[in-house]
Amino acid sequence: MVMDGLGDRAVKQLHWKTPLQAAVRPNLNWFAEHGSSGIVDIIGPGIRPGSDTSHLSILGYDPYKVYTGRGPIEAAGTGLVGKKGDVAFRCNFATVDDNMVVTDRRAGRIKEPDTTELVRPFDGMVIDGIKVVVKEATEHRAVLLLSGPGLSAKVSDADPHGSTKVHEVIPLEPEAKKTAKIVNAFVKKSYSLLNDHPVNLRRASEKQPVANILLPRGAGMFPEIVPFEEKWDMTGSCVAGVSLIKGIGRICGLDIVEVPGATGGLDTDMIAKAKASLQQLESRDFVLMNIKAADIAAHDGDAAKKVAVIERLDDMAGFLHATLPEDVVVAFVADHCTPIEMQDHSGDPVPLTIYCPGMVRDTGATFDEAAASQGGLGRIRGKDIMPILYDKAGRSEKFGA
Amino acid sequence: MVMDGLGDRAVKQLHWKTPLQAAVRPNLNWFAEHGSSGIVDIIGPGIRPGSDTSHLSILGYDPYKVYTGRGPIEAAGTGLVGKKGDVAFRCNFATVDDNMVVTDRRAGRIKEPDTTELVRPFDGMVIDGIKVVVKEATEHRAVLLLSGPGLSAKVSDADPHGSTKVHEVIPLEPEAKKTAKIVNAFVKKSYSLLNDHPVNLRRASEKQPVANILLPRGAGMFPEIVPFEEKWDMTGSCVAGVSLIKGIGRICGLDIVEVPGATGGLDTDMIAKAKASLQQLESRDFVLMNIKAADIAAHDGDAAKKVAVIERLDDMAGFLHATLPEDVVVAFVADHCTPIEMQDHSGDPVPLTIYCPGMVRDTGATFDEAAASQGGLGRIRGKDIMPILYDKAGRSEKFGA
Numbered sequence: 044m045v046m047d048g049l050g051d052r053a054v055k056q057l058h059w060k061t062p063l064q065a066a067v068r069p070n071l072n073w074f075a076e077h078g079s080s081g082i083v084d085i086i087g088p089g090i091r092p093g094s095d096t097s098h099l100s101i102l103g104y105d106p107y108k109v110y111t112g113r114g115p116i117e118a119a120g121t122g123l124v125g126k127k128g129d130v131a132f133r134c135n136f137a138t139v140d141d142n143m144v145v146t147d148r149r150a151g152r153i154k155e156p157d158t159t160e161l162v163r164p165f166d167g168m169v170i171d172g173i174k175v176v177v178k179e180a181t182e183h184r185a186v187l188l189l190s191g192p193g194l195s196a197k198v199s200d201a202d203p204h205g206s207t208k209v210h211e212v213i214p215l216e217p218e219a220k221k222t223a224k225i226v227n228a229f230v231k232k233s234y235s236l237l238n239d240h241p242v243n244l245r246r247a248s249e250k251q252p253v254a255n256i257l258l259p260r261g262a263g264m265f266p267e268i269v270p271f272e273e274k275w276d277m278t279g280s281c282v283a284g285v286s287l288i289k290g291i292g293r294i295c296g297l298d299i300v301e302v303p304g305a306t307g308g309l310d311t312d313m314i315a316k317a318k319a320s321l322q323q324l325e326s327r328d329f330v331l332m333n334i335k336a337a338d339i340a341a342h343d344g345d346a347a348k349k350v351a352v353i354e355r356l357d358d359m360a361g362f363l364h365a366t367l368p369e370d371v372v373v374a375f376v377a378d379h380c381t382p383i384e385m386q387d388h389s390g391d392p393v394p395l396t397i398y399c400p401g402m403v404r405d406t407g408a409t410f411d412e413a414a415a416s417q418g419g420l421g422r423i424r425g426k427d428i429m430p431i432l433y434d435k436a437g438r439s440e441k442f443g444a
Numbered sequence: 445m446v447m448d449g450l451g452d453r454a455v456k457q458l459h460w461k462t463p464l465q466a467a468v469r470p471n472l473n474w475f476a477e478h479g480s481s482g483i484v485d486i487i488g489p490g491i492r493p494g495s496d497t498s499h500l501s502i503l504g505y506d507p508y509k510v511y512t513g514r515g516p517i518e519a520a521g522t523g524l525v526g527k528k529g530d531v532a533f534r535c536n537f538a539t540v541d542d543n544m545v546v547t548d549r550r551a552g553r554i555k556e557p558d559t560t561e562l563v564r565p566f567d568g569m570v571i572d573g574i575k576v577v578v579k580e581a582t583e584h585r586a587v588l589l590l591s592g593p594g595l596s597a598k599v600s601d602a603d604p605h606g607s608t609k610v611h612e613v614i615p616l617e618p619e620a621k622k623t624a625k626i627v628n629a630f631v632k633k634s635y636s637l638l639n640d641h642p643v644n645l646r647r648a649s650e651k652q653p654v655a656n657i658l659l660p661r662g663a664g665m666f667p668e669i670v671p672f673e674e675k676w677d678m679t680g681s682c683v684a685g686v687s688l689i690k691g692i693g694r695i696c697g698l699d700i701v702e703v704p705g706a707t708g709g710l711d712t713d714m715i716a717k718a719k720a721s722l723q724q725l726e727s728r729d730f731v732l733m734n735i736k737a738a739d740i741a742a743h744d745g746d747a748a749k750k751v752a753v754i755e756r757l758d759d760m761a762g763f764l765h766a767t768l769p770e771d772v773v774v775a776f777v778a779d780h781c782t783p784i785e786m787q788d789h790s791g792d793p794v795p796l797t798i799y800c801p802g803m804v805r806d807t808g809a810t811f812d813e814a815a816a817s818q819g820g821l822g823r824i825r826g827k828d829i830m831p832i833l834y835d836k837a838g839r840s841e842k843f844g845a
Contacts, residue, residue, distance in 0.1 A: 079817075401453040401785055403462060403792075403813045419814055421793075421823030423489055430490030434791030441789055442487060443494020443507065444514045444688065 044320075044363075044373060045101065045331065046356055047094060047288075048338025050380030050393040050412055054346050062337075062346055062383065063394070063411040066353035070361035071396070071410035074375060078398030080407045081420025083428065085379055089390040092425075094338070097378035098291045100425035102271065102331065112196065112263025118186040120290030121178045125265040130194045130222060132259035134177070134185040135202060136161065138252040139234070143209045148202070149183040151252035157242050158185065161254055164236040170225045177257065181286055187229065187259050195219035200260035201230045209258065226259055233257040270296030275433065277328035282320045284311050288333045297331060298323075307335050309352065313359040321366060328436075333378075334359070341381035349383060372399040372435045374428060375410065395420060395428070399435050445721075445764075445774060446502065446732065447757055448495060448689075449739025451781030451794040451813055455747050463738075463747055463784065464795070464812040467754035471762035472797070475776055476811035479799030482821025483813070484829065486780055490791040493826075495739070498779035499692045501826035503732065504675065513597065513664025519587040521691030522579045526666040531595045531623060533660035535578070535586040536603060537562065539653040540635065544610045549603070550584040552653035558643050559586065562655055565637040571626045578658065582687055588630065588660050596620035601661035602631045610659065627660055634658040671697030676834065678729035683721045685712050689734040698732060699724075710737050710753065714760040722767060729837075734779075735760070742782035750784060773800040773836045775829060776811065793823060800836050 053059040084090070085097045086106060095116045096106035114131035118124070125131060136158060138147035153161075158179035168175040173191035180186055197215040209230060214223040234256045237243060243253035271279045273296075281292025282300045284307025289299050302319040304312030313334055320330045334356060340349035360375065367373060377393035394415035396407075405419030416422070423431075433439050454460040485491070486498045487507060496517045497507035519525070519532035526532060537559060539548035554562075559580035569576040574592035581587055598616040610631060615624040635657045638644060644654035672680045674697075682693025683701045685708025690700050703720040705713030714735055721731045735757060741750035761776065768774060778794035795816035806820030817823070824832075834840050 401455070401783065403454055403817075404460060405814050405817055417818070419483075419817035421483060421817060423823065427489035430488065430791065432490070434490035434492060437786070439490060439492045439791050441492045441494055443497030443511060444517075 044375050045098065045333045045378050046337055046375065047333055047335045047378055048341045048381030048388070049353070049356075049377035050391055051341065051349070052380070052382040052384060052389070052391065054383050056346055057350070061412050062349040063353055064413070066350045066357065068353060068357040068410060070357045070364050071375060072408060073364055074360060074373070074398045075396045075410035075414065075418075076408040077404070078396045078402045079405050079420050080394065080396045080410065080415040080418025082392035082412070082416045082422050083376060083395045083425055084392050084422065085425035087424070088392070091388050091390040092379040093388065094287055094378055095291055097425065098288060098331070098333070099295075101376065101378065101428055102291075102295055103274065103426060103429035104268065104295065105426065109266045109268050111266045113261045114186070114196070114263035115265045116287055116290040116294060117180060117184075118178070118188050118290070119293040120286030121180050121186050122293070123176060123178050123186055123188045124293055125188050125190055127265055127267040128192070128194060129188060129190045129265045130196045130262055131189075131265065132187040132226070133261045134187050134257045134259045136183045136185060136254035137202075137256050137258050138254065139209060139256045145203055145206055145209060145258070147252040148204070148206075148258075150254035152183050153252070153254045154182045155179060157246070157254065158183070160242045161237060161240060164240065168232070170228050170232075171221065173225055175229060183254070185257060187257065189222070189225060193221055194264070195222045196262040196264040198223045198226060198262050201226060202258035202260040209256065212259075230256065230259070268294055268296075271329075272296060275329070275429065277438070279329035279331065280323040280327045281331045282316050282323065283331070283333040284308070284316075285333070285335050288335075292331060298327070309336050309339055309348070311336055313355055314362050317359050317362050324368070324371060338381050341383055342386050344383055344386045346383045369400060372397065372432050374432055376428065392416075392422065397431065397435065445776050446499065446734045446779050447738055447776065448734055448736045448779055449742045449782030449789070450754070450778035451792060452742065452750070453781070453783040453785060453790070453792065455784050457747055458751070462813050463750040464754055465814070467751045467758065469754060469758040469811060471758045471765050472776060472811035473809060474765055475761060475774070475799045476797045476815065476819075477809040478805070479797045479803045480806050480821050481795065481797045481808045481811065481816040481819025483793035483817045483819075483823050484777060484796045484826055485793050485823065486826035488825070489793070492789050492791045493780045494789065495688055495779055496692055498826065499689060499732070499734070500696075502777065502779065502829055503672065503692075503696055504827060504830035505669065505696065506827065510667045510669050512667045514662045515587070515597070515664035516666045517688055517691040517695065518581065519579070519589050519691070520694040521687030522581045522587050523694070524577060524579050524587055524589045525694055526589050526591055528666055528668040529593070529595060530589060530591045530666045531597045531663055532590075532666065533588040533627070534662045535588050535658045535660045537584045537586060537655035538603075538657050538659050539655065540610060540657045546604055546607055546610060546659070548653040549606070549659075551655035553584050554647075554653070554655045555583045556580060558647070558655070559584070561643045562638060562641060565641065569633070571629050571633075572622065574626055576630060584655070586658060588658065590623070590626060594622055595665070596623045597663040597665040599624045599627060599663050602627060603659035603661040610657065613660075631657065631660070669695055669697075672730075673697055676730070676830065678839070680730035680732065681724040681728045682732045683717050683724065684732070684734040685709070685717075686734070686736050689736075693732060699728070708736050710740055710749070712737055714756055715763050718760050718763050725769070725772060739782050742784055743787055745784055745787045747784045770801060773798065773833050775833055777829065793817075796821060796829070798832065798836065
């Protein structure tokens with residue numbers, strides 16, 4: 044149970060409590076009291092994790108070995124999982140003028156169903172023998188997947204990240220010349236396919252910015268990842284609202300569960316996700332559940348909102364307490380801290396509570412950053428979480444006699 | 445001072461205390477109060493250690509590098525230490541009928557002095573240029589050591605582990621053909637040497653199962669281990685009752701001390717072992733002491749028995765408290781947890797207390813799993829124990845200036 048961005052620092056307006064400490068949280072406290080707590084350096088002390096690298100680490104993968112950039116994760120989030128050696132990019136649908144100068148980097152925050160229509164002309168595209176697949180993502184976003192031999196992810200972005208001319212993609216290593224050439228060709232083709240597309244003609248007539256180009260950025264080569272089931276000899280599912288976490292789940296071979304009401308936003312239906320997770324456990328050995336809301340409130344710098352989200356997370360924990368089967372091992376953890384004051388991820392350790400029957404009772408009776416640091420689990424690493432859960436679940440094999 | 449299998453989980457019948465928490469333990473508590481405590485992942489978080497791999501780790505060896513299977517450890521336990529490249533097997537004296545079908549896998553739990561007689565005909569045996577040594581072990585067990593060039597441990601077991609025909613040993617890699625041939629020849633020879641052996645003729649006349657074959661299993665190649673004295677620049681002894689721990693000690697080059705009354709069982713004379721350990725320290729720098737009893741009670745799933753064993757361990761700790769010379773650094777630790785409910789080793793961290801004059805007093809005044817997790821040593825690894833003791837003993841060299 045990953046409560047995204049949950050951890051925080053002492054906040055002045057909360058009388059130097061953390062949002063977690065300030066929240067009324069009887070159910071999270073119950074798990075802390077009856078379980079064991081600790082603090083976790085998800086990647087390493089002082090290392091600021093992304094939500095992608097952190098989830099890889101929590102699933103027992105070494106992000107330094109398997110994380111190759113955002114592109115493949117975003118692509119997987121939309122359902123596009125490439126083979127090792129394929130290269131994926133994040134893209135924006137954008138608006139350019141006749142001189143290829145970007146006038147709106149998000150094409151008026153265009154979204155489905157327009158984007159769904161706009162990716163159709165790319166069906167079956169091949170450039171220089173390389174298969175090109177485009178898929179729409181959230182709002183104005185899309186992903187580009189290049190499949191074939193001899194690709195490299197060491198290329199610059201076409202996206203100028205501002206209102207200037209579309210950048211020419213530059214190879215950042217000699218072996219990337221072919222890829223850069225293909226991406227440049229792709230960008231030009233996207234303009235020719237999109238500029239007069241019926242959707243854009245309609246948008247122009249409605250005085251909406253046209254989405255007449257696709258701007259790739261954040262190239263990443265698909266890594267070779269041992270599937271979760273092979274790595275842990277467990278079947279697993281992923282219950283998440285946001286595309287990035289679904290991407291991580293999909294790349295690791297978890298089954299992605301679509302839960303009605305799981306929006307990935309502040310309005311997400313947390314209880315529906317908890318219910319779906321318990322249901323998954325009827326046929327699966329493991330569930331990764333992610334709730335994004337606390338992170339969103341923290342990125343907004345809104346302490347009161349983060350406290351309110353945590354109280355809803357606590358209600359969800361209460362639902363789990365009431366319904367959790369006896370043979371389930373549950374871990375409550377954050378993927379990283381998102382301090383209100385920083386409005387971004389920090390490298391602080393995150394609180395963790397593990398609960399199952401028979402846990403040695405440590406002294407902690409509350410769930411928060413400070414109490415967790417006094418807990419019986421001590422200070423561990425993100426990569427230690429899975430082996431501990433695996434052992435608590437009675438699945439680990441003895442090494443030696 | 446390794447208290448085998450001491451650590452545990454919260455046990456319902458002990459009102460959710462661990463056996464250690466439930467035991468009256470004033471002396472272990474004294475050491476915790478006057479020393480520093482911590483929890484130890486003997487091999488790694490969530491990793492379930494065997495008693496062999498755990499003791500290797502405690503002695504500062506990396507079990508992933510030096511542990512090659514049970515055979516060499518058992519062989520060393522009987523006193524047979526091979527060179528690197530030699531292959532050792534565990535064996536059972538068993539009973540087979542004329543068709544080589546196993547009728548009693550333990551030959552009526554035959555033991556010394558019968559087994560001592562039965563290994564004599566193997567003296568000086570050589571097969572295909574490979575030296576063959578057989579030595580009796582506890583009860584119906586024996587070990588087989590093959591010495592010479594070109595051996596491999598990648599061979600299957602002759603022991604069918606049931607009442608079926610003796611298995612032909614199969615090479616599990618091409619390089620193992622020679623070894624498999626030798627073991628098959630050895631098994632046949634053992635039948636021809638044992639079937640009409642006077643001991644068996646006597647047993648047959650007494651209606652006892654004859655031990656007319658030796659069934660090798662669990663092949664392991666002797667590893668190259670830097671002797672303890674070379675590794676740590678300390679002389680060392682091993683005071684243990686069970687063969688497996690003696691084997692670890694012997695493989696690491698520790699002197700094995702035979703203590704009258706040290707049975708390796710529940711009835712072992714703990715005070716005698718403590719006395720012997722102190723006596724060793726008069727001429728040795730280091731003693732590894734192991735008491736198996738708590739592990740035995742836990743494998744039996746008997747919480748009350750485990751509590752009673754711990755209270756006897758505490759008496760032993762009291763004896764040490766009263767007699768320990770001032771310049772001795774003592775560590776009380778478990779090699780792994782053996783939770784009553786599991787009746788087997790778990791991957792939970794174990795409690796550790798280190799005592800010597802001048803220890804920083806941490807907050808802990810009791811010795812148990814939860815108190816140790818609050819201790820001043822934090823959460824460390826098994827391989828960290830020796831360097832810490834080494835430094836506390838004033839032996840470590842400065843790194844830098």
